[in-house]
Amino acid sequence: MSDFVHLLKTKDLKATPQRICVLRELEKKNHPTIEHLYDALRKENPSMSLATVYKNIATLKEKGIVIEVNISDGKMHYDIYSHPHVHLVCQNCGVIQDIDYDDALVAYQHSLETHKGIKVGRLDLIATIESCSFCKK
Amino acid sequence: MSDFVHLLKTKDLKATPQRICVLRELEKKNHPTIEHLYDALRKENPSMSLATVYKNIATLKEKGIVIEVNISDGKMHYDIYSHPHVHLVCQNCGVIQDIDYDDALVAYQHSLETHKGIKVGRLDLIATIESCSFCKK
């Protein structure tokens, strides 16, 4: 049994081919939009519907399997959520990269909690850079 | 001459009453949505058009006077941009607060730049908290 089938079962979701394809496409780490997913998946399965992509993403989001990445380009991007991480967005080519938390970010979260007397549930951090190794500018 | 009129002139924008009202409403620090702005401004000026709010926000954003705050609630929120800051969003009541950068966040940005060999242009950071002093939960 593939990992995705198992993952879906543990979350009480049916392992439909459409759903597994969505996860497989997300796994490629391109941080695709709904439209990207739809275009890619329609090539394998021409009857795949746009609404199915939307519904599956909504379901996977509710279950915490997928997170939304909002880089303010007018469309939502999606990412499989494995552990907390930061997104690095290249202003030049649009590539989104995942960056693991480091000690300095953990320290910042602690400083926030200490100084503001709050408990941070989640940090959504998008760091914009002018160019990256993919566009080499 | 009011500060806003002066600000607009330095950015080569005409100081229309509608534009000044948008800025005044943004100044209240409620991080309003377009709809909030429209509803509030229509009370003072019933002929104020929704398209005018959109156009002014777009113009003010282009000039760097206003920034978009995306808390993933389906609508964009807006904020006057004075200096870099973080947004704290209460999951319970939806209130958005501005938090100034502190040494720990500056340290994190430096660690990113040092370890990844990148130059960060902007950090968009949204910290989600479960409850806040406004909803007292």
Next chain:
DNA sequence: CTATTTGCAAACCCTTTGCAAAAAT
């Protein structure tokens, strides 16, 4: 067999656009 999911189309926002009239400089 039962509950969930799919696919289609229509409906639903929120946002943008075109254009003539009004206002700012």
Next chain:
DNA sequence: ATTTTTGCAAAGGGTTTGCAAATAG
């Protein structure tokens, strides 16, 4: 007088919904 901005209505684009048929477990 010139250029920008406003207001209206229509169009646009991404997302959601309703429902019958298909599928997973």
